[in-house]
Amino acid sequence: MVFKKLGKDLETIMRKLRGLPNIDKEVINAIIQDLQRALLSADVKVELVFQMTENIKKDAMNTDLKRARRKDFVIKLVHDELVRTIGGKPAPIRIKPGKSNIILLVGIQGSGKTTTVGKLSRFYKSKGYKVAAVTTDTWRPGAYEQLVQLTNQIGVACYGNPNEKNAIKLAVRETKKAMNDGYDIIIVDTAGRHKEEKELMKEMENIEASLKPNEVILVIDGSLGQQAYPQAEEFARATNIGSIIVTKLDGTAKGGGALSACAATNQSIRFIGVGEKLEDFEEFNPTTFVGTLLGVPDLDGLVKRVQEAEIDVDPDLVKRMMKGKFTLDDLYIQLKSIKKVGKMKQILAMMGGGNIPEALTDDAEKNLEKWEVVLNSLTQEEKDDPKIIKKTRKRRIAIGSGTDYTTINRMLDQYNQMKKFMKRALQMQKKGKGMPGLPGMGKAGAQFMDKLGKDFNF
Ligand SMILES: Nc1nc2c(ncn2[C@@H]2O[C@H](COP(=O)(O)OP(=O)(O)O)[C@@H](O)[C@H]2O)c(=O)[nH]1
Numbered sequence: 010m011v012f013k014k015l016g017k018d019l020e021t022i023m024r025k026l027r028g029l030p031n032i033d034k035e036v037i038n039a040i041i042q043d044l045q046r047a048l049l050s051a052d053v054k055v056e057l058v059f060q061m062t063e064n065i066k067k068d069a070m071n072t073d074l075k076r077a078r079r080k081d082f083v084i085k086l087v088h089d090e091l092v093r094t095i096g097g098k099p100a101p102i103r104i105k106p107g108k109s110n111i112i113l114l115v116g117i118q119g120s121g122k123t124t125t126v127g128k129l130s131r132f133y134k135s136k137g138y139k140v141a142a143v144t145t146d147t148w149r150p151g152a153y154e155q156l157v158q159l160t161n162q163i164g165v166a167c168y169g170n171p172n173e174k175n176a177i178k179l180a181v182r183e184t185k186k187a188m189n190d191g192y193d194i195i196i197v198d199t200a201g202r203h204k205e206e207k208e209l210m211k212e213m214e215n216i217e218a219s220l221k222p223n224e225v226i227l228v229i230d231g232s233l234g235q236q237a238y239p240q241a242e243e244f245a246r247a248t249n250i251g252s253i254i255v256t257k258l259d260g261t262a263k264g265g266g267a268l269s270a271c272a273a274t275n276q277s278i279r280f281i282g283v284g285e286k287l288e289d290f291e292e293f294n295p296t297t298f299v300g301t302l303l304g305v306p307d308l309d310g311l312v313k314r315v316q317e318a319e320i321d322v323d324p325d326l327v328k329r330m331m332k333g334k335f336t337l338d339d340l341y342i343q344l345k346s347i348k349k350v351g352k353m354k355q356i357l358a359m360m361g362g363g364n365i366p367e368a369l370t371d372d373a374e375k376n377l378e379k380w381e382v383v384l385n386s387l388t389q390e391e392k393d394d395p396k397i398i399k400k401t402r403k404r405r406i407a408i409g410s411g412t413d414y415t416t417i418n419r420m421l422d423q424y425n426q427m428k429k430f431m432k433r434a435l436q437m438q439k440k441g442k443g444m445p446g447l448p449g450m451g452k453a454g455a456q457f458m459d460k461l462g463k464d465f466n467f
Pocket residue numbers: 116117118119120121122123124125201256257258259260281282283284285289
């Protein structure tokens with residue numbers, strides 16, 4: 010796994026932070042030390058690490074938040090500082106639909122350009138674009154064949170001419186051909202036989218001037234760690250339509266160094282390469298990336314979804330549940346809410362929240378309509394105390410609702426599972442082991458999380 014060590018270190022820090030009863034100066038200092046250690050061992054530059062932890066230190070205590078909220082606040086602080094330090098800014102979208110888009114890949118020889126042309130082609134093809142690749146490497150023997158072989162694997166057209174020795178001429182001619190053939194995205198590979206940044210940038214500028222690409226992407230070898238900085242910096246200076254792909258993050262402990270070096274130049278990292286195969290390629294989103302490292306995947310997505318849900322917390326329902334009362338009607342209301350949230354299981358999954366009851370994972374939405382019919386055929390007594398629904402009652406309900414035993418049994422089964430799950434959740438809550446709310450969610454979100462926490466053992 011990529012960033013295994015850093016991810017593990019950061020997750021440990023988060024767990025420690027969450028588990029602490031309250032946050033004081035001493036705790037903050039200890040957390041900061043752990044953070045520094047984790048980042049330094051991922052090769053993040055010392056100055057960046059200190060800048061970042063200094064910011065956290067200053068803000069963490071400089072607030073008159075209540076104790077309980079301070080923990081959330083610190084988690085959010087760490088998250089945001091990490092995004093700034095190793096995430097950079099999100100990449101802008103430069104693909105224009107309905108036009109020929111030219112993407113030019115540059116980078117020092119061996120950085121992984123040709124492989125990345127294949128990966129990128131595969132990525133855009135899977136998004137439904139008509140993709141072609143162009144090879145302009147006139148220098149390396151077999152460069153043309155390498156790209157032909159890669160693109161063949163994924164059924165992408167490859168343009169090039171191994172007999173043409175002038176790279177610029179070749180680039181212009183072959184790209185034009187691909188444009189005439191009506192491709193949406195044309196990805197141009199370059200030779201990159203450079204020893205140093207300045208030379209690389211000169212070639213990039215030449216090809217850029219003749220091709221006029223929509224986007225120039227610098228491919229950087231992730232195992233360079235912090236040493237990626239001068240390349241990324243020269244590149245940032247030379248083009249304003251640029252972004253970066255960091256490769257080989259699978260085989261290095263220095264990934265943090267490479268990413269933070271690129272982020273420090275204020276360049277966007279668009280993708281990361283995490284292996285030799287074409288599918289070893291990931292879109293890079295700073296927030297999601299850091300969220301995953303911290304063990305809070307998709308914090309942003311979660312916050313947004315929770316806010317969008319706008320669930321009204323029904324205080325009566327919460328009260329009933331706190332007393333261990335949970336009726337079939339309640340289950341129905343819960344599932345209706347899930348529909349509104351757009352699958353609560355997604356939220357649970359994003360939170361990394363343990364075993365999800367079957368009622369939530371198993372076609373809850375599809376069941377809902379059937380259940381509605383069944384519920385209409387129940388007496389209030391049966392709804393309040395489903396235990397009494399035995400054979401004769403089931404028969405009556407089946408006939409009355411026009412459903413069958415299977416539907417009724419399934420509903421009762423899932424109800425029982427849910428009830429058990431909630432009982433456990435309540436016990437955990439009483440023992441104070443519930444999951445704390447997440448930062449930045451606003452009041453509605455916090456209320457919702459609170460309710461979820463009570464219901465589902467977060
Ligand atoms: N482990 C790993 N190897 C990679 C990755 N990307 C490229 N490589 C390898 O790096 C070497 C150089 O790649 P190549 O695409 O030919 O680089 P180029 O000279 O810039 O075109 C090849 O052996 C690739 O298989 C990656 O993300 N992870």
